[in-house]
Amino acid sequence: MHIVNLHWIIADDVPTCNTMIGKLLNKFGIPFTHIASPMPDVYRKSSVVPRGVANRRAALGWIRKNIHSGVLYFGDDDNTFDLELFDEIRFTNKVSMFPVGLIGDYSVSSPVLKEVKQLNICFILFLNK
Numbered sequence: 530m531h532i533v534n535l536h537w538i539i540a541d542d543v544p545t546c547n548t549m550i551g552k553l554l555n556k557f558g559i560p561f562t563h564i565a566s567p568m569p570d571v572y573r574k575s576s577v578v579p580r581g582v583a584n585r586r587a588a589l590g591w592i593r594k595n596i597h598s599g600v601l602y603f604g605d606d607d608n609t610f611d612l613e614l615f616d617e618i619r620f621t622n623k624v625s626m627f628p629v630g631l632i633g634d635y636s637v638s639s640p641v642l643k644e645v646k647q648l649n650i651c652f653i654l655f656l657n658k
Contacts, residue, residue: 535560538588539554540584541565543567550563551563562595568583614627
């Protein structure tokens with residue numbers, strides 16, 4: 530395994546957790562938490578749908594209750610990850626931000642920072658040491 534002490538949180542946009550996903554995750558042998566976190570109906574009918582927000586909020590709620598320190602990385606089911614990314618994460622002291630390729634109409638999406646003293650936007654990764 531490339532990462533020690535990994536805990537995988539799957540926050541799924543469904544009313545109840547899918548048993549097939551649970552069985553698959555058990556086969557991996559990686560500790561995990563599977564959370565049913567459907568988008569509230571009020572947002573499903575909106576013209577602008579906040580995709581993934583309910584999932585992230587559910588995962589963050591679980592983390593706040595159960596984890597006191599560590600690295601948090603948000604990854605979507607439609608992303609591909611290079612293992613070098615996880616090597617970079619190991620050296621994070623407070624916050625790391627990484628560019629994302631092939632997103633929408635853009636070839637790369639990345640934060641652009643210049644002389645930042647305080648950053649008020651939550652991007653990808655936080656570390657509490």
